[in-house]
Amino acid sequence: MALLQISEPGQSTVPHQHRLAAGIDLGTTNSLVATVRSGSADALPDSDGNYLLPSVVHYRSGEPPLVGEAAREHLSTDPQNTISSIKRLLGRSAADISAGGFRLPYRMVETDSAVPRLRTAAGDFTPVEISADILRVLRERAEQSLGGELEGVVITVPAYFDDAQRQATRDAARLAGLNVLRLLNEPTAAAVAYGLEQGAEGIYVVYDLGGGTFDVSLLRLTRGVFEVLATAGDTALGGDDMDHLIAEWIMQQAGIDEDAGHHQLRRLLGVARSVKERLTGDQIAPVRLELDDGTYWEGELSRDEFNRLLEPLVRKTLTPCRRVLRDAGVRAEEIREVIMVGGSTRVPLVRELVGEFFGREPLTEVDPDKVVAIGAAIQADILAGNKPDQEMLLLDVIPLSLGLETMGGLVEKVIPRNTPIPVSRAQDFTTYKDGQTAMAIHVLQGERELVSDCRSLGRFELRGIPPMVAGAARIRVTFQVDADGLLSVSAREETRGVEASIQVKPSYGLTDSEIEQMLKDSLAHASEDVEARNLREQQVEADRVLEALEAALAEDGDTLLSADERTVIEGAMNGLRTARNGSDARAIKRAVEELDECSRGFAARRMDASIRKALQGQAVDELKV
Amino acid sequence: MNHFKLFGLPQSFELDIDQLTEQYRELQRTFHPDKFANASALERRLSVQRAAQINQAFHTLKQPLERARYLLELHGVAGDPERAGVDQAFLMEQMELREALAEIRNQPDPAAALSELADDIRRRTEAIIQQLGEQFQDASGQSLSAARESVDKLMFLNKIQQEADEIYDELVEY
Numbered sequence A: 001m002a003l004l005q006i007s008e009p010g011q012s013t014v015p016h017q018h019r020l021a022a023g024i025d026l027g028t029t030n031s032l033v034a035t036v037r038s039g040s041a042d043a044l045p046d047s048d049g050n051y052l053l054p055s056v057v058h059y060r061s062g063e064p065p066l067v068g069e070a071a072r073e074h075l076s077t078d079p080q081n082t083i084s085s086i087k088r089l090l091g092r093s094a095a096d097i098s099a100g101g102f103r104l105p106y107r108m109v110e111t112d113s114a115v116p117r118l119r120t121a122a123g124d125f126t127p128v129e130i131s132a133d134i135l136r137v138l139r140e141r142a143e144q145s146l147g148g149e150l151e152g153v154v155i156t157v158p159a160y161f162d163d164a165q166r167q168a169t170r171d172a173a174r175l176a177g178l179n180v181l182r183l184l185n186e187p188t189a190a191a192v193a194y195g196l197e198q199g200a201e202g203i204y205v206v207y208d209l210g211g212g213t214f215d216v217s218l219l220r221l222t223r224g225v226f227e228v229l230a231t232a233g234d235t236a237l238g239g240d241d242m243d244h245l246i247a248e249w250i251m252q253q254a255g256i257d258e259d260a261g262h263h264q265l266r267r268l269l270g271v272a273r274s275v276k277e278r279l280t281g282d283q284i285a286p287v288r289l290e291l292d293d294g295t296y297w298e299g300e301l302s303r304d305e306f307n308r309l310l311e312p313l314v315r316k317t318l319t320p321c322r323r324v325l326r327d328a329g330v331r332a333e334e335i336r337e338v339i340m341v342g343g344s345t346r347v348p349l350v351r352e353l354v355g356e357f358f359g360r361e362p363l364t365e366v367d368p369d370k371v372v373a374i375g376a377a378i379q380a381d382i383l384a385g386n387k388p389d390q391e392m393l394l395l396d397v398i399p400l401s402l403g404l405e406t407m408g409g410l411v412e413k414v415i416p417r418n419t420p421i422p423v424s425r426a427q428d429f430t431t432y433k434d435g436q437t438a439m440a441i442h443v444l445q446g447e448r449e450l451v452s453d454c455r456s457l458g459r460f461e462l463r464g465i466p467p468m469v470a471g472a473a474r475i476r477v478t479f480q481v482d483a484d485g486l487l488s489v490s491a492r493e494e495t496r497g498v499e500a501s502i503q504v505k506p507s508y509g510l511t512d513s514e515i516e517q518m519l520k521d522s523l524a525h526a527s528e529d530v531e532a533r534n535l536r537e538q539q540v541e542a543d544r545v546l547e548a549l550e551a552a553l554a555e556d557g558d559t560l561l562s563a564d565e566r567t568v569i570e571g572a573m574n575g576l577r578t579a580r581n582g583s584d585a586r587a588i589k590r591a592v593e594e595l596d597e598c599s600r601g602f603a604a605r606r607m608d609a610s611i612r613k614a615l616q617g618q619a620v621d622e623l624k625v
Numbered sequence B: 001m002n003h004f005k006l007f008g009l010p011q012s013f014e015l016d017i018d019q020l021t022e023q024y025r026e027l028q029r030t031f032h033p034d035k036f037a038n039a040s041a042l043e044r045r046l047s048v049q050r051a052a053q054i055n056q057a058f059h060t061l062k063q064p065l066e067r068a069r070y071l072l073e074l075h076g077v078a079g080d081p082e083r084a085g086v087d088q089a090f091l092m093e094q095m096e097l098r099e100a101l102a103e104i105r106n107q108p109d110p111a112a113a114l115s116e117l118a119d120d121i122r123r124r125t126e127a128i129i130q131q132l133g134e135q136f137q138d139a140s141g142q143s144l145s146a147a148r149e150s151v152d153k154l155m156f157l158n159k160i161q162q163e164a165d166e167i168y169d170e171l172v173e174y
Helices: A094-099 A126-148 A164-174 A186-198 A239-254 A260-278 A303-316 A316-326 A350-356 A371-383 A513-526 A528-560 A563-581 A583-613 A617-622 B017-031 B041-062 B064-074 B088-106 B110-138 B143-174
Strands: A020-025 A030-037 A038-045 A057-062 A061-067 A081-082 A105-107 A119-121 A124-126 A154-159 A179-186 A202-209 A214-222 A223-234 A284-290 A296-302 A336-341 A391-396 A402-406 A410-415 A421-429 A439-445 A454-465 A473-483 A489-492 A498-506
Touching: A020 A126, A020 A513, A030 A126, A030 A371, A038 A371, A057 A126, A057 A454, A061 A126, A061 A563, A119 A164, A124 A126, A124 A239, A126 A402, A126 A513, A154 A164, A154 A371, A164 A179, A164 A454, A179 A223, A179 A371, A186 A336, A186 A371, A202 A316, A202 A350, A214 A316, A214 A421, A223 A316, A239 A284, A239 A296, A239 A303, A239 A563, A260 A284, A260 A303, A284 B017, A296 A303, A303 A316, A303 A350, A316 A350, A316 B064, A316 B143, A371 A454, A391 B017, A410 A473, A421 B041, A439 A473, A439 A489, A439 A528, A439 A583, A439 B041, A454 A473, A454 A489, A473 B041, A528 A583, A528 B041, A563 A583, A563 B017, A583 B017, A583 B041, B041 B064, B064 B143, B110 B143
Parallel strands: A020 A154, A154 A179, A202 A336, A223 A391
Antiparallel strands: A020 A030, A030 A038, A057 A061, A057 A081, A105 A119, A119 A124, A202 A214, A214 A223, A284 A296, A402 A410, A402 A439, A421 A473, A439 A454, A454 A498, A473 A489, A489 A498
């Protein structure tokens, strides 16, 4: 048993233990987990020494699922129960998926929920649950390797992921029992891993072509501040598409029918992938494909022919490259370095065309597979509080504009793309009928003008507007996007100051009750008690609140609070301490809320005082010397 | 809190952008939600609000058009972009620019013509920004109402610049 650490009386900050934290790259093709140990970050291997966990899950009746290499072995023999590239379906509706034109060997089940389910031998699962199965394996790997429970993780997402895809990623982490400190954009993570090591300054491009997603970000690095200037991409473009192009070429050459069976398709994709890998080094690759009748088709693909097949796809990535330059108002000559990330940037044609576009040789020294996870691990370490003196700061942007439906099916932008986050914008609405008490608001994400061309995030119904004549009410709707890029909406009737209630109906994604149910189901498997877990979560939050407030009182209590105010806060703190030592999760939650309520003013005053301090920062530093 | 005060800068149209950026980073170093990852839910919420406010203020002060609009607001001069009374000479200018833009695709070398037009728009924009500096410096009732007209002109120029960018995208599309 560890010795209890007790701080000296009057000392404001508790000397804290190293908190276990990890960075997770949840990839389309492969996933990784990395962590910072004795000051240096690296990916964690499994017991066989492999860093990459193939993002493949194989479901079996009555047995726990297989994940990774063991699952991949079943790809061609049992394609319907072996799910790969699930990231491409994360946060997507059944309609999106069929419109995306993916050729999937799975059986999709339509339900009342907005989220599709895949039918397997072990039951019907959503992409969120399947992703959670992958995350669980990474969590176990990290906990075994670090020898304790993870307190928090940073999970990376493609910068171009929309709100629904980000929310789905967070949901998957929650199902896997992970506390998400932050969702981090993949190119930003790569820049952190690269930039911190090199002590880089200037404007950098991160070109990230993965298995299923493409992102490009433009960042300015200045003394530990990573400021994303613009980001663009395509969440359905990557190495998988290269495999499909090669597979189609082989089908043509070998005279294989369009409606070939699942097994044939799987074998084809497997052969296509190895041909692609071969051609990153060689000028010519032999192709040998087993046909359904057990015979083999043999041929070869030259680098030139391969390049010709791939060129339209690679050129497609240059349009977003041009867009980030323009959005940021930066010329190609101003760029210091182009950092290549993602396995697909190993393809020579990609390096060639990207180099041509930016007019400089792209940088390929960083390990394109590990760099994202390592960047996430560095940030997780800092967010967990293990590096209190770390000056690093990440300032990211929202990748896609947020807007509202207006008359005629048009979209009015409220928050334009590439706005730094967190961001909060208010929009005023009024009623158009006398006595109107409710109002429907449709929130969309995307760059196009028509509602039908943008992604519907959700419909909000405002109720409880006081009845007035048409046009008299002034309803202020506030959209807030947090540092994870996730949206929340609140509304208020301004003339009477009535808080309007909002009912959210997500267009995609799971409702809270669906997640609650999945959580119960998954915990039932893991033989863990929901109540116990709830209690633990509330206790952690209570400790966090108490610790933070004790430090705040010691620091500013005398200057910013009257004696009465302090008594009220201390009373509520004692209330929370009592509740925290009990075993009623709800009572703790209530006590936290009460304490929050009465310390709100104090917290706000402290923030304002820090603004003054921050602005005098330089002068103060000089005095210290 | 007034955006200028938030950044500890004098309330003026002429602004040292480097200093503004420096203060912005300094404020975000203090208030960004990443600095509150281990704080209570209340403090985390407050930090999101403060960081959003800092971003908004930076966005407003950084760009000449937004900065000018904000200054007009602080001076109590209402802007009504819908019914802006623009002078005749500027109306002519608008028509010329619109026509030039509409004709771009019919030019023998559309890309070159577009880049020439973009230079023209940039020159006009810089001239107006110069005027705005003087108008806010003076800050008399007359100057402020002139500044309001300059803001309308700047809005138009920004819009036509955006349209030119869109045409450029179409021209270079593969």
